[in-house]
Amino acid sequence: MDVTLLGTGAPAGLPRPDCPCAACAATQGEDARAATALLVDGALLLDLTPGVAFAAARAGRSLGGVRQVLLSHPHDGPAVEVPAGLPQPGRVPDGRELALLTGHRVRAVALDAPGTGYAVTGPDGRRLLYVPPGGAPAGLEEPAEPYDLVLADAVGRPDALAKLRAVGAAGPTTDVVAVHLDHDVPPGRELARRLAAAGARAVPDGTTLAVGSYEDVPDVPRRTLVLGGARSGKSVEAERRLESFPDVLYVATGGSRNGDTEWAARVSAHRERRPGSWRTAETCDLVPLLKDEGPPLLVDCLSLWLTDAMDAVGAWDDAEWADGGERALGARVRELTEAVRATRRTLVAVSNEVGSGIVPATASGRRYRDELGRLNAAFAAECEQVLLVVAGQALVLRG
Numbered sequence: 001m002d003v004t005l006l007g008t009g010a011p012a013g014l015p016r017p018d019c020p021c022a023a024c025a026a027t028q029g030e031d032a033r034a035a036t037a038l039l040v041d042g043a044l045l046l047d048l049t050p051g052v053a054f055a056a057a058r059a060g061r062s063l064g065g066v067r068q069v070l071l072s073h074p075h076d077g078p079a080v081e082v083p084a085g086l087p088q089p090g091r092v093p094d095g096r097e098l099a100l101l102t103g104h105r106v107r108a109v110a111l112d113a114p115g116t117g118y119a120v121t122g123p124d125g126r127r128l129l130y131v132p133p134g135g136a137p138a139g140l141e142e143p144a145e146p147y148d149l150v151l152a153d154a155v156g157r158p159d160a161l162a163k164l165r166a167v168g169a170a171g172p173t174t175d176v177v178a179v180h181l182d183h184d185v186p187p188g189r190e191l192a193r194r195l196a197a198a199g200a201r202a203v204p205d206g207t208t209l210a211v212g213s214y215e216d217v218p219d220v221p222r223r224t225l226v227l228g229g230a231r232s233g234k235s236v237e238a239e240r241r242l243e244s245f246p247d248v249l250y251v252a253t254g255g256s257r258n259g260d261t262e263w264a265a266r267v268s269a270h271r272e273r274r275p276g277s278w279r280t281a282e283t284c285d286l287v288p289l290l291k292d293e294g295p296p297l298l299v300d301c302l303s304l305w306l307t308d309a310m311d312a313v314g315a316w317d318d319a320e321w322a323d324g325g326e327r328a329l330g331a332r333v334r335e336l337t338e339a340v341r342a343t344r345r346t347l348v349a350v351s352n353e354v355g356s357g358i359v360p361a362t363a364s365g366r367r368y369r370d371e372l373g374r375l376n377a378a379f380a381a382e383c384e385q386v387l388l389v390v391a392g393q394a395l396v397l398r399g
Contacts, residue, residue, distance in 0.1 A: 001104075001122025001211040003040050003149065006055040008205050009033030010133060010182035011076065023183035030204040031187035036179040038130060038151065040120055043102040045069045045086070046130050053083045059206035068100055072132035073115035091116055111135035119147070126211040129169070133180035136160030137169075146171035148212040154178040154200040155185055158244035159275055161198060166246035166277075175215045176200040193396065197221070198244040221385035221399050222346050227353040227376060228389035235300055237389050238350045239274060245346070247295035248278045251286065253304040284308040290339040290347070302351035302379060306372055309333075315371075316364045333375055340382040351376050353388060 007013075014033040015024030027033075035049040039056060042065040049055075056063050069082075069089040082088060092098050092108035094116060099105050103123030108116050113135040121127050127145070131137065131152035136159055144167045152160050155178055164170035178200050185191045195201055199220050203209070224241060228234030242248045274280075278298075281289070284305050289297060299305075313328040314320030340347065355373050360366045380386045385399030 001041055001120075001124055001126045001128070002208055003038050003128060003151075003211060004056070004059050004061050004208045005151075005177075005179070005203060005205060006037040006039055006052055006059060006061075007034030007049055008036055008179045008181055008203065008207075010180050011035050011073075012182075014181055014183060014187070016183060019183060021183050023186045027183070027187050033181055033205055036133070036151075039063070039066070040104065040128075041102065041122065043067050044100065044104055044106065044120065046118055046120075047072050047132075048080050048082065048086075048089045050080055055205065059208070061208075067102060068098070068106070070106065070118060071116075072118060072130065073135070092118070110138045112138040122211065124212075128211050129164075130179075131157075131160055136163055140164070140167045140169060142167040144169040146174050148173075149175045149177065149209065151177050151179045153180040154195060154198055154244065155181060155191075158198060158240075159277075161200070161244040162246045162275065162277070165244075173214075175209070175211075175213075177209065178202045190394075193394070194240070197241045200244070220346070221383075223340060223343070223383040224348045224385045224387065224399075225376070225380050225383045226348065226350050226387045226389060226394075227380075227397075228350075229353055232389045233392035233394075234350050234352075234389040236392075237387065237394050238298055238300060238348045241348050242296050242298055242346075243275055245296055246277055248275070249289070249295055249297050250274060250278050250280045251289065251297055251299045252280060252282045253284045253286075253299065253301060253308065254282075287335055287339045290336075290343040290345065292345075294345060296346035296348070299347070299349040302349055302375060303354075303372055305336075306368070306375055310368065310371065315367060318363060321367065329371065333371075333378060337378045337382055340379060347383075349379065349383075351379070 013035055015027040034055055037049045037052050038046040039061055045066045048069055053063055066086055069087055071089050071091050094108050094110040097105060097107045105121045107119045109119055111117055115132040115135045117131045117137055119129050127147045128149040129147045133153050136157050140163055146168055150170050154161055176199060178195050185194055191202055226234050226238045309329055309332045313325045315325045315329055355369050360369055386397040388395045388397055
């Protein structure tokens with residue numbers, strides 16, 4: 001079974017008509033995308049979009065053999081004209097299965113938003129799942145047989161991929177291709193970087209995919225350090241890297257700080273951003289978590305872990321620092337970095353990048369700045385990927 005992607009963009013296309021945003025302005029050439037439509041084995045058309053016949057011709061395909069046209073989501077705007085010779089488009093009720101004379105079987109998948117997903121099984125037994133924009137499968141049962149190919153809105157609804165992974169419907173060998181791509185992410189390198197972090201990829205309009213063929217998609221980095229200054233977007237970047245995976249354990253090292261309303265507001269904002277399926281642990285005892293088996297860890301942040309460690313060894317007092325405090329802190333940092341090296345869990349950690357500006361006025365402030373720089377360097381040495389976030393833009397330093 002093969003699939004030709006006649007379009008891979010959002011319903012309005014990319015760039016959006018008359019949109020002045022930077023992403024739309026930068027979208028040119030093969031980064032430009034028509035509304036998503038799929039042609040399966042030349043016989044099944046999923047979603048009817050403006051200009052679909054011309055899109056097929058550009059891809060070297062014909063719509064002459066199409067025996068069924070299925071719609072996946074409500075269409076806004078003027079009605080789309082059905083090209084001559086195509087059957088009238090329709091929808092399959094949720095849970096129902098349609099058998100085509102060509103040997104394909106199409107099952108309608110219920111969603112948590114208006115629309116219908118389609119699971120297609122080809123005559124060769126290969127299976128694909130197509131999820132419309134803005135939706136995620138609902139009512140999934142575990143265990144599920146993994147699909148060979150998943151086409152979904154991996155940028156706008158990363159939780160759809162998380163749900164599929166949670167029940168085994170998207171496994172290690174599933175080819176995940178992002179469709180319904182909009183102007184939320186700048187095209188090109190940044191889009192590829194974000195999708196790679198989720199184990200997905202994007203392809204240009206007109207691409208034909210052989211369902212079940214192996215695609216060399218970069219592995220999701222197992223250990224990642226995200227650095228950045230205050231309000232740089234480093235926590236958002238770290239959370240984004242794991243939002244397409246289920247059962248993440250969010251490790252908050254800052255504690256609750258009872259009575260501090262400003263801190264409580266920060267914590268609340270972080271919680272509201274995170275997927276509801278994530279669990280939270282408030283602790284600075286990171287080594288046991290790294291040694292345990294379990295779901296991915298998101299540690300936010302190492303700079304607060306260092307504050308707690310320096311409190312424990314009396315590092316703020318010059319005399320205690322000289323009388324064993326420095327050695328004790330070094331031992332704690334080595335224990336942590338050795339645990340990072342040995343861990344089998346997927347790990348994303350956040351830390352502040354300091355020391356590039358004003359020199360602190362106190363000895364203890366300078367000590368903290370220096371020790372955080374050393375901690376960041378030691379931690380980064382154990383990570384496959386290191387990012388620096390500046391003004392919301394992630395710069396890849398390693399990986």
